Amino acid sequence: MDKKIAIIGGSGVRKIFEKEISITNVSTPFGISQPIAIFRENEKEILFTNRHSLPGSKSFEHVIPPHKINSRTLIFALAKMGARRIIAINSVGALKKDLKLGSFAVLEQFIDMTKTRHYTFYDGTFLGHDEILGDTSIVKHIDMTEPFCAEMNELILETAKELKYDIVSKACYICTEGPRLETPAEINFYRMIGADVVGMTLIPEVILARELGLCYSSISIITNYAAGMQERVSFEEVKEVYSRNEEKLKRLLTLLIPKISEDKKCRC
Ligand SMILES: [Zn+2]
Incomplete structure (x- = not known):
């Protein structure tokens, strides 16, 4: 029971699971966590949470903006509840015209342009010995050569192909601070330095998980073209494309989750 899969996604995704056992909040050294739902699927327990939910509440509503998300409570709580593998869902803007709206992207690299977040559990403060964290006062420089799980990435791509979905492999995600959207000048720069898609929520989630x-x-669901590539970028449009593609996402997850084995073959 301690090798669970966790999904971080929008509230719509939660509906793919039927047998909800409970919703809980975990007390962590970084505050009370976002709500976490536990589901039972084919004898496996699966965790679900929404990064935008209010910590301490039982509601999965989208209320917290990206730059205010407490990612340390989110990731620590999932680990504490036995998660060993995380599938994160997010919406992104495309930096390249050949990426199709409504298609999916699997990430291979990221570039961090955020400014004010908590990037580590190990910031020199001793929080007592925790079985998950160990000693948080140690200096830890985590390797980021392979930030994403190669084994799960492969399964996501394979499953999307089975469903004949458009999916971009090996995308590079650039994470901005937000909540404002980017300027066309920033987007040109991001494209020049190798980014394919832009979003606001990947960092520091992926770092803390690693x-x-x-x-x-x-x-990642490609919901819009970035600034300068279409007339305007509106949050309404992003939400609209996201919800139109949520059914596709649910089908993908339903097929994907049973394929993810508890025994890792990756180097994470
Ligand atoms: Zn892995």
Whole structure:
């Protein structure tokens, strides 16, 4: 029971699971966590949470903006509840015209342009010995050569192909601070330095997951073209494209989850 899969996604995704056992909040050294739902699927327990939910509440509503998300409570709580593999869902803007709206992207690299977040569990403060964190006062430089789980990435791509979905492999995600959207000048720069898609929520989630040795893969939904590539970018449009593609996402997850084995073959 301690090798669970966790999904971080929008509230719509939660509906693919039927047998909800409970919803809980975990007390962590970084505050009370976002709500986490536990589901039972084919004898496996699966965790679900929404990064935008209010910590301490039982509601999965989208209320917290990206720059205010407490990712340390989110990732620590999932690990504490036995998650060993995380599938993160997010929506992104495309930096390249050949990426199709409504298609999916699997991430291979990221570039971090955020400014004010908590990037590590190990910031020199001793929080007592925790079985998940160990000693948080140690200096830890986590390797980021392979930030995403190669084994889960492969399974996501294979499953998307079975469903004949458009999916971009090996995308590079650039994470901005937000909540404002980017300027066309920034987008030109981001494209020049190798980014394919832009979003606001990947960092520091992926870093914190890797610090705890958890597998982390992302399924990004391309909801819009970035600033300067279409007339305007509106949040309404992003939400609209996201919800139109949620059914596709649910089908993908339903097929994907049973394929993810508890025994890792990856190097995470
Ligand atoms: Zn892995």
